[in-house]
Amino acid sequence: MAKIKTxxxxxxxxxxxxxxxxxxxSNEAFAIRKAFEKSIERLQLTDIKVDFTGCHGFCExxxxxxxxxxxxxxxxxxxxxxxEIVYSHFRDNKPLERLxxxxxxxxEIVPYFKDINFYKKQRHIVLRNCGRINPERIEDYIxxxxxxALQKVLFSMTPHQVIxxxxxxxxxxxxxxxxxxxxxxxxxxxxxxxxxxLICNADEGDPGAFMDRSMMEGxxxxxxxxxxxxxxxxxxxxxxIYIRAEYPLAVNRTKFAIKEAEExxxxxxNILGSDFSLKIHIKEGAGAFVCGEETALIASIEGxxxxxxxxxxxxxxxxLWGKPTNINxxxxxxxxxxxxxxxxxxxxxxxxxxxxxxxxxxxTGKINCMGLVEVPMGTKLADIIFDxxxxxxxxxxxKAVQTGGPSGGCxxxxxxxxPVEYEAFANAGSIMGSGGMVVMDEDTCMVDVARFFISxxxxxxxxxxxxxxxxxKQMLNILENxxxxxxxxxxxxxxxxxxxxxxxxxxxxxxxxxxxPVLTTLSYFRDEYEEHINDRRCRAAVCTGxxxxxxxxxxxxxxxxxxxxxxxxxxTSSGKKKPVxxxxxxxxxxxxxxxxxxxxxxxxx
Amino acid sequence: xxxxxxxINSRExxxxxGTTVLQAAQASGTYxxxxxxxxxxxxxxxxRLCIVEVKGMRNMPTACTTIVSEDMVVNTETEAxxxxxxxxxxxxxxxxxxxxxxxxxxxxxELQDVAAYLGITxxxxxRTIKQKPIDDSNPFFTFNHNYCILCQRCTRTCDEITGxxxxxxxxxxxxxxxxxxxxxxxxxxxxxxxxECVARCPVAALVAKNSIMPTSKIETTCPYCGVGCxxxxxxxxxxxxxxxxxxxxxxxNGRLCVKGRYGIADFVQHPERLVQPLLRKSNTxxxxxxxxxxxxxxxxxxxxxxDQIAVIASAKCTNEDNYIVQKFARSVLGTNNIDxxxxx
Ligand SMILES: Cc1cc2nc3c(=O)[nH]c(=O)nc-3n(C[C@H](O)[C@H](O)[C@H](O)COP(=O)(O)O)c2cc1C
Ligand code: SF4
Ligand code: SF4
Numbered sequence: 001m002a003k004i005k006t007x008x009x010x011x012x013x014x015x016x017x018x019x020x021x022x023x024x025x026s027n028e029a030f031a032i033r034k035a036f037e038k039s040i041e042r043l044q045l046t047d048i049k050v051d052f053t054g055c056h057g058f059c060e061x062x063x064x065x066x067x068x069x070x071x072x073x074x075x076x077x078x079x080x081x082x083x084e085i086v087y088s089h090f091r092d093n094k095p096l097e098r099l100x101x102x103x104x105x106x107x108e109i110v111p112y113f114k115d116i117n118f119y120k121k122q123r124h125i126v127l128r129n130c131g132r133i134n135p136e137r138i139e140d141y142i143x144x145x146x147x148x149a150l151q152k153v154l155f156s157m158t159p160h161q162v163i164x165x166x167x168x169x170x171x172x173x174x175x176x177x178x179x180x181x182x183x184x185x186x187x188x189x190x191x192x193x194x195x196x197x198l199i200c201n202a203d204e205g206d207p208g209a210f211m212d213r214s215m216m217e218g219x220x221x222x223x224x225x226x227x228x229x230x231x232x233x234x235x236x237x238x239x240x241i242y243i244r245a246e247y248p249l250a251v252n253r254t255k256f257a258i259k260e261a262e263e264x265x266x267x268x269x270n271i272l273g274s275d276f277s278l279k280i281h282i283k284e285g286a287g288a289f290v291c292g293e294e295t296a297l298i299a300s301i302e303g304x305x306x307x308x309x310x311x312x313x314x315x316x317x318x319x320l321w322g323k324p325t326n327i328n329x330x331x332x333x334x335x336x337x338x339x340x341x342x343x344x345x346x347x348x349x350x351x352x353x354x355x356x357x358x359x360x361x362x363x364t365g366k367i368n369c370m371g372l373v374e375v376p377m378g379t380k381l382a383d384i385i386f387d388x389x390x391x392x393x394x395x396x397x398x399k400a401v402q403t404g405g406p407s408g409g410c411x412x413x414x415x416x417x418x419p420v421e422y423e424a425f426a427n428a429g430s431i432m433g434s435g436g437m438v439v440m441d442e443d444t445c446m447v448d449v450a451r452f453f454i455s456x457x458x459x460x461x462x463x464x465x466x467x468x469x470x471x472x473k474q475m476l477n478i479l480e481n482x483x484x485x486x487x488x489x490x491x492x493x494x495x496x497x498x499x500x501x502x503x504x505x506x507x508x509x510x511x512x513x514x515x516x517p518v519l520t521t522l523s524y525f526r527d528e529y530e531e532h533i534n535d536r537r538c539r540a541a542v543c544t545g546x547x548x549x550x551x552x553x554x555x556x557x558x559x560x561x562x563x564x565x566x567x568x569x570x571x572t573s574s575g576k577k578k579p580v581x582x583x584x585x586x587x588x589x590x591x592x593x594x595x596x597x598x599x600x601x602x603x604x605x
Numbered sequence: 606x607x608x609x610x611x612x613i614n615s616r617e618x619x620x621x622x623g624t625t626v627l628q629a630a631q632a633s634g635t636y637x638x639x640x641x642x643x644x645x646x647x648x649x650x651x652x653r654l655c656i657v658e659v660k661g662m663r664n665m666p667t668a669c670t671t672i673v674s675e676d677m678v679v680n681t682e683t684e685a686x687x688x689x690x691x692x693x694x695x696x697x698x699x700x701x702x703x704x705x706x707x708x709x710x711x712x713x714x715e716l717q718d719v720a721a722y723l724g725i726t727x728x729x730x731x732r733t734i735k736q737k738p739i740d741d742s743n744p745f746f747t748f749n750h751n752y753c754i755l756c757q758r759c760t761r762t763c764d765e766i767t768g769x770x771x772x773x774x775x776x777x778x779x780x781x782x783x784x785x786x787x788x789x790x791x792x793x794x795x796x797x798x799x800x801e802c803v804a805r806c807p808v809a810a811l812v813a814k815n816s817i818m819p820t821s822k823i824e825t826t827c828p829y830c831g832v833g834c835x836x837x838x839x840x841x842x843x844x845x846x847x848x849x850x851x852x853x854x855x856x857x858n859g860r861l862c863v864k865g866r867y868g869i870a871d872f873v874q875h876p877e878r879l880v881q882p883l884l885r886k887s888n889t890x891x892x893x894x895x896x897x898x899x900x901x902x903x904x905x906x907x908x909x910x911x912d913q914i915a916v917i918a919s920a921k922c923t924n925e926d927n928y929i930v931q932k933f934a935r936s937v938l939g940t941n942n943i944d945x946x947x948x949x
Contacts, residue, residue: 310670463781470696501692
């Protein structure tokens, strides 16, 4: 048995870590790293290293600079700030307060990473290495016990024992449906065939979700090691990572990681000298939401149009090129090495009875701290929104939380004590999905939200089956009518009937879940629909067709800013220093006047 | 051979393993509405009309994609099933031109059949249909996207049967449509104009140009080449008005190529077509009897023998005719110089 040459992370050495996730990179993080290197070299601060990591999950604070070992966290660093940090922090040993993280709720400066509320209440198990190791250096991964689990299964466990361990852990698939991973592996293991495949689903089509991208960018080796273990357990000898081409950074890091792993003998023929072999390919997807669905994904790899087909046969019976194929999500696979290394029992200590481990959400919307959030299963929504997310900005009230992306639903504020669990979400009409979480405040119109999600699923429907292709079109038309003030009270029943039919008779999960945003808003926010239809009113003043703009005469000094801004000359002057006049018959309700007025003299209803 | 037993609508039937529920139902005379199923194509499961209830199965599976298992209990006619089927047809009708009376497929339209079976007599949902373009580039058939119900019988035919893959669905959602690579007109694509797709379109989206309803049919063999495809000619007023491949023919299983499907009427009914032998008398061709013509040929051929003679046969003759020609050349004329023009 070959021994893995271990190395140590450069603990102790002072290092400036630049976040090199997509968010920070798009804000010049590469150039900032270069500037750090130059500046440090010029000052001959030879004991200071410059390095980079993957995503920290707190992208809105980017570009992020993290200094170790002291653990100081700088936010929003720009190229112009580099000199100042180097002089102050490294030459004069005075960490630079100006760029430290400020808590949005308390406005207090929080110098240390470990004290940031956003991170403090999280539990990083799957994201364990993201933001901590250099994803382009396999030694870093090895130094955190990387590939030990693979070695363990290859030389001391049978495929059965591996599956058993995963079963003990209680791991459920993180791709959305929460199917028990061990059961799926067992099906694939038991399917008789001369050839089997393994697919890592990194398609991540939910709008706004970026946890899988961050995993592939920040810790690709965890996923690769998970794949090797899954392949060993199921009997697969060839694997694919299906990743969208819009993720160039993730694609490149993954390619590089595969190459590194092959060179070290963790992939390829006779892995670590055993008789187990695995070849991993990357397949870049063209970015269709439906290609996240297993059978469509397989069609896409085979070179066909990404369209789902009926199951059974399930991919574990007849998948890629007709061979038994096990498909798992990125996060599911990244969890596997931990389960093997520390035992299923240890993993199962986190979470709740039927929902073990942690879950990762992409927290966004009307919330103070946006980003990737990993919490133990069973955590209450309220804890995520208020403790980690820092609550709702501008003193507004929470109205709803949307989970599960376009397949999920909107949960009202009074359900905020719901635990993060597959069943709890499903019973409430939503789903966990692959982890989008959009927080909505009073300024959000729930009918408009439903319209938005249906317009997404409608335009992403693959077109194969009638209920999804034409049914979502009907629903979208009705919702557009309601939002434009042309709704009819019978529309509500029509929406409900269409939703029910689409759910029951669509071919794949896309269609079967597409009505969820409409159904949940109908059941929790029905009064808003009725208001739109009966009173022609949108209380959040979002639906342009239902909004009226008017001038508050007492506040308007007649400055005329809005006169210039209005594209249809609906606002006119009534004389110097007199309030302007708004002609409702001309107004197209574009809101230009409202947006430009700095005195709050335009009312919107 | 072992058989599987299943129960459809309280009737026991036996089928071979591997049979789908749809095939089992059809074999036992139970009608299940479908729009995307085709006996020549792999199960698709797109139109969702053939959903049935199967005891022990959570959702309503499609009969076309469900393989029969031992002791399966299937119900094809429950209210729940009908409700979903009706809503599928409601959705299609709302997206379909409602001009049946003047539609070329009137009374031959599968959508009409299914709507009638489900008792749908009016439009129940708001119209979603938008005016879509018509591809008139092909000389033999028209592609009117307004009628298309996206059953994909055409695209699957082009893939599974002809192997040409000229057409596939493009775009997504409501904008999905059948088109060619780069969304070009059919004539600018790799389409071979074989019309196999046209033969399978259940509605008036893909229809042969100038086709009218025949009053009678004649089965015959295609005269174009030696394969011997059988075809059914639709006749009206003594003229060929439509052509279909014969499904019972083992040579072509109902298939035809562009020449057989679209080149028959013009050629059979061409005014210059030879129907009698012609004899050149003082430099003009004059119709003559077969007897006279054959006598002259025999007389002239007798002047030569062996390798002085070469024979060219025609690919437009049947295999049997060509067999006779080469036999005649070898054993009567005594030459092996025989070739044909089947390099069409
Ligand atoms: C429309 C649709 C989109 C999906 N998108 C994804 C996706 O982006 N990523 C993913 O892992 N699973 C996605 N899934 C779920 C997958 O089909 C599949 O169940 C999952 O990858 C299995 O992995 P797991 O067992 O690890 O959960 C999607 C499913 C549907 C129906
Ligand atoms: S449900 Fe929608 S996405 Fe799924 S097969 Fe049907 S049309 Fe395609
Ligand atoms: S053209 Fe005809 S066969 Fe092709 S998808 Fe449309 S309706 Fe079906």
